[in-house]
Amino acid sequence: SSVRWSSSTATGFTVSVTDELYDDTPLPTKGDGGVTPFLGVKPGDTSPTIDSCMVSPNAHPTWKLFRLLDEDGNLVEGAQMPPSVSEEQWVRMYKAMVSQQEMDTIFYGSQRQGRVSFYMTATGEEAIHIGSAAALAPNDPVYAQYREAGVIMWRGFTKQQFADQCFSNERDLGKGRQMPIHVGSSEHHFHTISSPLSTQIPQAVGAAYALKQEGRDNVAMCFFGEGAASEGDFHAALNFAGTLEVPIVFFCRNNGYAISTPTHEQYRGDGIASRSVGYGMHAIRVDGNDMAAVYAATKAARELALAESCPVLIEAMTYRVGHHSTSDDSSRYRSIDEIKKWKEDVDPIARFRNYLERERLWSQEEDAQLRSDERLEVLKALEQAETAAKPPLEEMFTDVYDVKLPHLEEQEASMLAHIAKYPDKY
Amino acid sequence: ESCDVASEEELTATKKQVMAEVKEAVNFAKNSPEPPASLAKELEFPDAPDTDYNNRPVRADAEAITTASTDADALARCEEHIASLKEKSAAGMITIGDAVNLAILEEMLRDPMTTIHAEDLQAGSSYDIPKLTQQTFGTLRAADEIIDEGHFIGKALGEGMNGYRPIVELMNTNFGIYGMAELSSAGNTYATTGGQFEMPMTIIGAGGTAPNQALGAEHSQPFHAYVMGIPGLKICTASSPEAAYGIAKSMIRDNGPGILFLPVKQMKSVKGSVNEDVCLPMNKARTLHKASDASVSANKAVTVLTYLHGVKEAQEALATINADGNDIDLIELTSLKPLDIDTIRASLERTHKVIILDESTLSGGVGATVSALISEKCFDELDAPVRRLCMDDAPVPYAASMEKAVVKRGSDLIEAVRDAVAMKL
Numbered sequence A: 001s002s003v004r005w006s007s008s009t010a011t012g013f014t015v016s017v018t019d020e021l022y023d024d025t026p027l028p029t030k031g032d033g034g035v036t037p038f039l040g041v042k043p044g045d046t047s048p049t050i051d052s053c054m055v056s057p058n059a060h061p062t063w064k065l066f067r068l069l070d071e072d073g074n075l076v077e078g079a080q081m082p083p084s085v086s087e088e089q090w091v092r093m094y095k096a097m098v099s100q101q102e103m104d105t106i107f108y109g110s111q112r113q114g115r116v117s118f119y120m121t122a123t124g125e126e127a128i129h130i131g132s133a134a135a136l137a138p139n140d141p142v143y144a145q146y147r148e149a150g151v152i153m154w155r156g157f158t159k160q161q162f163a164d165q166c167f168s169n170e171r172d173l174g175k176g177r178q179m180p181i182h183v184g185s186s187e188h189h190f191h192t193i194s195s196p197l198s199t200q201i202p203q204a205v206g207a208a209y210a211l212k213q214e215g216r217d218n219v220a221m222c223f224f225g226e227g228a229a230s231e232g233d234f235h236a237a238l239n240f241a242g243t244l245e246v247p248i249v250f251f252c253r254n255n256g257y258a259i260s261t262p263t264h265e266q267y268r269g270d271g272i273a274s275r276s277v278g279y280g281m282h283a284i285r286v287d288g289n290d291m292a293a294v295y296a297a298t299k300a301a302r303e304l305a306l307a308e309s310c311p312v313l314i315e316a317m318t319y320r321v322g323h324h325s326t327s328d329d330s331s332r333y334r335s336i337d338e339i340k341k342w343k344e345d346v347d348p349i350a351r352f353r354n355y356l357e358r359e360r361l362w363s364q365e366e367d368a369q370l371r372s373d374e375r376l377e378v379l380k381a382l383e384q385a386e387t388a389a390k391p392p393l394e395e396m397f398t399d400v401y402d403v404k405l406p407h408l409e410e411q412e413a414s415m416l417a418h419i420a421k422y423p424d425k426y
Numbered sequence B: 001e002s003c004d005v006a007s008e009e010e011l012t013a014t015k016k017q018v019m020a021e022v023k024e025a026v027n028f029a030k031n032s033p034e035p036p037a038s039l040a041k042e043l044e045f046p047d048a049p050d051t052d053y054n055n056r057p058v059r060a061d062a063e064a065i066t067t068a069s070t071d072a073d074a075l076a077r078c079e080e081h082i083a084s085l086k087e088k089s090a091a092g093m094i095t096i097g098d099a100v101n102l103a104i105l106e107e108m109l110r111d112p113m114t115t116i117h118a119e120d121l122q123a124g125s126s127y128d129i130p131k132l133t134q135q136t137f138g139t140l141r142a143a144d145e146i147i148d149e150g151h152f153i154g155k156a157l158g159e160g161m162n163g164y165r166p167i168v169e170l171m172n173t174n175f176g177i178y179g180m181a182e183l184s185s186a187g188n189t190y191a192t193t194g195g196q197f198e199m200p201m202t203i204i205g206a207g208g209t210a211p212n213q214a215l216g217a218e219h220s221q222p223f224h225a226y227v228m229g230i231p232g233l234k235i236c237t238a239s240s241p242e243a244a245y246g247i248a249k250s251m252i253r254d255n256g257p258g259i260l261f262l263p264v265k266q267m268k269s270v271k272g273s274v275n276e277d278v279c280l281p282m283n284k285a286r287t288l289h290k291a292s293d294a295s296v297s298a299n300k301a302v303t304v305l306t307y308l309h310g311v312k313e314a315q316e317a318l319a320t321i322n323a324d325g326n327d328i329d330l331i332e333l334t335s336l337k338p339l340d341i342d343t344i345r346a347s348l349e350r351t352h353k354v355i356i357l358d359e360s361t362l363s364g365g366v367g368a369t370v371s372a373l374i375s376e377k378c379f380d381e382l383d384a385p386v387r388r389l390c391m392d393d394a395p396v397p398y399a400a401s402m403e404k405a406v407v408k409r410g411s412d413l414i415e416a417v418r419d420a421v422a423m424k425l
Helices: A087-112 A126-135 A149-154 A159-167 A200-214 A232-244 A275-279 A291-308 A336-345 A348-358 A364-387 A406-421 B008-031 B062-069 B072-090 B096-110 B133-141 B149-161 B173-192 B241-253 B293-297 B309-323 B341-351 B366-377 B400-406 B410-421
Strands: A003-008 A014-018 A220-225 A248-254 A282-287 A311-317 B114-118 B142-144 B165-170 B202-207 B234-237 B258-263 B286-289 B301-306 B327-332 B335-337 B354-361 B387-391
Touching: A087 A126, A087 A149, A087 A159, A087 A291, A087 A348, A087 A364, A126 A149, A126 A248, A126 A291, A126 A311, A126 A348, A159 A364, A200 A220, A200 A232, A200 A248, A232 A248, A232 A275, A232 A311, A248 A291, A275 A282, A275 A311, A282 A291, A291 A311, A291 A348, A406 B400, B072 B096, B072 B133, B096 B114, B096 B133, B096 B241, B096 B258, B114 B133, B114 B149, B133 B142, B149 B165, B149 B173, B165 B173, B173 B202, B202 B241, B234 B241, B241 B258, B258 B309, B286 B309, B301 B309, B301 B341, B301 B410, B309 B327, B309 B354, B309 B410, B327 B341, B341 B354, B341 B366, B354 B366, B354 B410, B366 B387, B387 B410
Parallel strands: A220 A248, A248 A311, A282 A311, B114 B142, B114 B165, B165 B202, B202 B258, B234 B258, B301 B327, B301 B354, B354 B387
Antiparallel strands: A003 A014, B234 B335, B286 B327
């Protein structure tokens, strides 16, 4: 083999690089303007003083917050509502936010009544759900964390389906295998929620990789919270996405708390958006309680991801008004005043309603009627879900493997025999 | 060429000298004797399994450090809280979560090198296990964990190798699965460093699978089974405040990595007392009930091995079992690894029949290991094959009607005892 490059040092050692080790990339040699081949340094880009080379994290400008509406729902100066959205569409999106909120309120209450074992609300984050979902194509695969019910709701998942999943009845698409709120539906291109945090992020990258290979006009959409962005999976996934150049939108809901841990105990950098630099991708920080802005940001991110086949990171700043879940009491670690302030001053639904009312697209009477209708619909769905039959026992052993293996068939037979023996116990 | 420190000949001579040294080192290594075969076993744990932790000394300046590094008022409040926990215990009303909290506070007061990390620690986490630790000892010694279960076990590993005694609480042991790599590393540390680095890490987590816990597959996996094979790791379980308190104290004092599993659905419901200041052994099972001599003579006694939620199931099934005219030696497997085969054998010498009520899966579960060990070590005592009541291999469902059939419970035990006594296979 021929030697492509060798260097002799004063000690007599020779480092040789032969043909076998390299592809056809031409190797730079010493002496061509001071280029050091493997350190990626460009000419003139070196310095002999520490001060000019050591960069503080504060040297980087923080991300501006993108918003279109102020807290009262007025268009901010220079803002323009996304022209592609019609007035009917805005109203529809508003109604979806209300629908989600009413569903949350009633399901949460049903847990307190002991009818459902567990529930998680997304109170205060409705604008994120609807704003982002509306900007996606209906068949963009969505990977979510657990606080994104509005996304699948926008896509057509009904209150009845939500209720059926909560009650694990025979209509539950998950066949009674998962806790409440762990919804999923292949029809709606929404992957089933999984409890362990952030496992969905590398999986979403894989989905984007598949999309890239297929050359489809779709992006993968991945939601997670700012706490989940501490998990190792987040970092690995973003690095993969940037390096493999896949069409994916990462959507971080920065809602201030990871159960009881506030953001200043979760990370030190400039939020989650700043991590984009390390992983080689665009990022935008948006006011998560401004539905119009969330819509616009998601649309822009999606277009960029498709045009360049690249990842884009959205960080939506918001506030988790409700408890982490029905197993949490957030008054343990935050003041009622803090919650009240966010609920009253920056409620995403009130904000957008103000905008609609000002544009004469909506009225208080319609609002009252909508809420009443939604409540009724959820209550009906609850009742129907509660009284429906449970999934058949056989479903326990299906879907573990594609075809039931002998050991599972044996276990199933043994279980059924046991139940047949004690019918009144089961 | 550009400086006059050494000449070409000197540099060549240096190279020759270096090469000669390297060659000599290689030859020395080649000709050195192999390590003794016994070394692997010796390096398994820094503290032998039968260590008594009660008289462990603590560093001479421990109290001085504690006084200097904690606020007097905070300490006083901590002592008040400890006193109130002890009152509860005296009244037979302390919960498992509180019992572990008591053990942790005592150990952190005793040894200033003891630290604790948990998600939502400052809010008490889910079961008050780390309650008041941050308020007493500050945010360095008692910190809210950043969300990354795998890696905060790794971080604790680093702390442990550098002189500290870290306690890590897993809110739910299912999320410990993220930390398999780190936990393996922890188990390997003592041996792979040739015994040079002790790594006294204690992991405490609520886990197991209660019958009808309605938590779905991802909160019902038997992490205790998954970690059984990790070398160098001591594995314990506790289903009572007494066992939880005593074992936690020992595990914290133990100089190697240990993991203590507690029953996720009984953390606040099971109440009892603790044996104050007593460190329980980490290698012994607990006999909770002995079958009457009469039942043994009549061949109507069965050894029942169980742990975590299975203990309460068995205790509640006892009345019916007795009503059937049968009885059991109820043995709680508080030490899963190393397993207390002696206690099991002593019981088998009476009953000659054994049932394992096991909240792990058929494949690769705890019961599988125990069953195999019994067959190997106590075969002559057995009148029948070891009977295992364990979870099926399917993901544990959420819907109660389905979950009922997967997770074995008291009613299954009653039937199994009947079958065992009737010598039905």
